[in-house]
Amino acid sequence: MSEIVKRDFPELLATKARDEEKRLPDLPNVEKGGVVMRMAPSPSGPLHIGHARMAILNDEYLRRYGGKLILRIEDTNPANIELDAYQMIQEDLRWLGVNFTDLVIQSKRFDLYYSEMKKLIEAGNAYVATTPTEEFKSNKQRGLPIRERDETPEENLERWEKMVSGGYEKGEVYAVVKTDLNHPNPAIRDFIAFRVIDTPHPLEGDKYRAYPMMNFSVAVDDHYLGLTHVIRGKDHIANTEKQKYIFGYRDWKLPYYLHYGKVSIEHTILKTSLIKKGIRSGEFSGWDDPKLGTLVAFKKRGFDPLAIRKYYVESGIGSVDTTFSWEIFYSFNRKIIDSRSPRHFFVNQPVSLKFDFEGTLRADIPLFPQTSQSGEHRNRSYTVGKGTIIITSQDHQKFDGELVRLKDLGFFKIESSRIEYIGASINEDVQKWNPNKPLGKVPIIHWLSGNEIPFKVTKPDGSEDTGMIERDAVNYLGTVHQFERYGYVNVLNEKEGYFTHP
C-alpha cells in the first residue's frame, strides 16, 4: 500500500509531511479550570529575543488549556530597575501576541513577604543573622551552622523586627531560610531570604529597608497566586530546589516545574547593562537599534511576531542548550511576509550607463507577484528612453560585455559605460548575442532609469548600504519591502530603511 503511494502519488506524502505543524507536548496535572502560570521578568529594560521564549511557551499553554497567565514584575532589587521597563515589558508582550490575564508587581507585596517570613522564623524554619557572611559561607561549605541558626525563634524574631523597622545598617544583617546543611549540593544549603537596602526604590521610595531575595518572594508569590505550572529556564533548577523548602515548611502544594535549556543568541546584543551604556555613549540609537536583540529592535527590523512564536514552538521545551538559528528564524519570517511585501528595485552602489536609444520602452512590473494572496494587482509602470540606466556596480563588473535581461524591460548588452537595447523578447537579435548559452540562462538584473531617489539601508551589523531606490517605494512606508535580488527591508521613511533579512 505505502509502496503504491510512494510510486504513484508521491505528492500525497510530501503534502502530508508539510502540513504537520509541530506541537508542544502536553502538560501533566492539568485540571478542568485550566492552568495558572506566570512570566516573571525583572524591570531592568525591555524584553529581548531570549525572554520571548519564556513568554511564548507560557502563552501557548494558556491558549491550549485556558486559565490564567500572570505577568509578575520582579522589582525587588532597586539597583536594577529601569522605570520605563514596567511599561515597555507590557508593550513587548502585546506585540508578541502574548495575553497576560493579571499583572502583579512584587514591590506592592512587601507586607505579605514580611508576614510570611515572620511565620517561618516563629516555626524555627528561618533565622536572622549578624554573623559576617564570610563565616556563613565557609560554614555552609563544611556543613556547619552559624550561631544564630541554633538560637530560639524568640531571639531571631527580635532581630527580625529590628531588621524590618530599620534598626540595622546595610550589610549588617541578613535573614536566612533553613534547608539542610548536609545537602550534598552546597548550592542548596541555607539561603539568604532578606537583606537591607538603603537605596530608594523607584516606586516605593524609602518605605522599606528589608528587601526579599528572589528565592523567597518567588516561592511566596507562586503559592499565593495559585500557580499550577511553572515554566522557566534551567538556570533556575537550583532555585527551584531552594524554593521547595519553603513550600514544604508551609505544607503548600507544589506547582509542576518545567525547565527549558539555555538558548545562546549569537551576533546580537542582549545584555541590558551593555545596551544602556551604548545608548548613553551614542553607539546605539536607542532600545530599537538594529544591532540589538530587543523585541522593539525586531519590530523595527520588520519581523513578524508570528515568526518568533513559530520558532520557539518548534524549538519545544527540551532541556538541551541550543544556539538560536538566525537562518531558520529568517526563513520562518520570510514565509510569513513574502506575499505581502511589495517588490521594488534598490540599486546598491549604483553605476550609471549611457543609453542611446531612439524611441521609448515601457516596463510594467507587478508590485505583488502573488496576487492571489495579496489581492493587489498594481504594477509599477515606467517609460525608458534616451538617457541613463542605473545598475549595481556588482552586476556591471560581472556582466560587462555580456547579454543581460533588465527585469521586465528587455534584453540589453552592457559595453563598459554604455548599454544597448537588443530586443524585448527572445528573437534572432537576442540569439545572436547569446550564441553559447541556453536562452533561459540570460541573467536577469534589476535597474533604474529616471525613477530613482537616494536611499540608505542599515544592516544589523551596523554597516550601511547606500544607493538608489524606485520612487514608487515611498508609497509604502513603514512596511517591509522585498528589494528584488537584494533582500527584505523595512522602509522607515523616504530616505532609509532597516535590513530585515536576505
Place this chain on the structure above:
RNA sequence: GCUCCGGUAGUGUAGUCCGGCCAAGCAUAUCGGCCUUUCGAGCCGACGACCCGGGUCCAAAUCCCGGCCGGAGCACCA
C-alpha cells in the same frame, strides 16, 4: 573543587519516560533540476546524524556501566 543536567545531520528539532512500526521523520542550509522575466520565493530531487567504548537482550537512538565533551548552580542579582 562540589552538586546537578544534557549530548540525534552544518543548524534547529521529532523519537528516548513504556526497547521492536527508526535500515531514524521534519525544518533550515548546501548542491542540482524546473520556471522566456524577481529572488535568497515556488515546485522536484540529492546530500547529510543517533558522542565513544563496553554490557543486558532475539532486538538498543531508546535500558545499565565507564569515558569524553558541553551546560547550569555554588551572590546580601533575577
